[in-house]
Amino acid sequence: MPLTLTVSDEVRELVPGFTHLVVEVHGLVNGPSDEASSALLDEAARRLAERLGDRAPHEDPHMAAWREAYGAFGAKPSRTRNSAEALARRALTDAGLPRINLLVDAYNAISVAHLIPVGGEDLDRIQGGMRLVRATGEEPFVTVAGGEETVEHPEAGEIVWCDDAGVTCRRWNWRQGPRTRLTEESVNAIFLLESLAPMTAGELEGAGAELAESLEKLSPGARITVRTPE
Template structure:
């Protein structure tokens, strides 16, 4: 099993920097409140200096959404949506310790972070343009079909695990109480994305090691190293660390 972006995506968005982390052994009983509070403080300090729409990380995603033909204030990347909610409500909903932690890190870095339960991903996972025949399951249980040419996270079975790239994840591979194996993907397009994504992935790995006592495999992808292999004996064709 592997994760990658299509060659067409790299061609259209050469500034893209994806970070990927694979972990096994996640549980739903971890205590992460103090850790989350620290990242919320970072996000609050950034928001005190200006709204999320003024952040370079968010501006880069707005340009990408406009390039894809979508109104960026109608379809927001995940980190912008979270920052907006956090700014308005002062908190984020509690869903699962890992998801809550990833959401907190996402708003601290202003970078979209997706968490996929690999039990419900069939075969390989690729960020690509939709054909229009793929199936997408909403969190309310409704089935949808992405528009042709829409950017999605698609598996080998034609299931879309995210729509409009970083806008909306699927209910199919959402993290649940019984989730054990996860793939975490962070993507950025701003000028300092390379260093920021690398730091974000390292922070995530450190949190997983500290909270769940897990070793992770992780990497930062590029056009010359676009693929992350999840198999135990596979080689990650990207800059990879061990933690």
């Protein structure tokens, strides 16, 4: 059965324009970054620069909407940037985008090219369904600090993605936990594309279709399903 994803009423009331799309994939073959995945990132950076012109990433209307959403739950958007804005800023530097692994490179390229937050989770590491909620502040978030595993807790009211074991991503899409991240051993995954107005449904679907196409090229034979959760 497909993984269940739900968005709480509290989140919908706070940010009523939120929509998301899921690309669920089984039978992936991941591995180290290669020329193909690197080319995806280079092309994404080129498309980003063309899209922005002389503007900074946060001046794009979609990124401006995400900054407003972050402010709505108490985050400081100039210090705590959504994942798409953070990646876009890196893409425009001399260092460019990091090369992580085939799957992460693929979804990072879509995030940068379309200026949309995209996350990838290892389906086999998710416990139960995934939920987007406003945190109580008691939920565990397992992360790594100073090379050692540690447990943090979100702030009360913070928007987080979580499963039955705890928080999988803090501040909506700001920092993913290592427990469910995609590694070179991952074979089943879920990719989450998140949008706000003024991004249209067609633009969201276009980004999802492009990600599905990239994944098929990187991992021929994988079973790919694209859907919009209710």
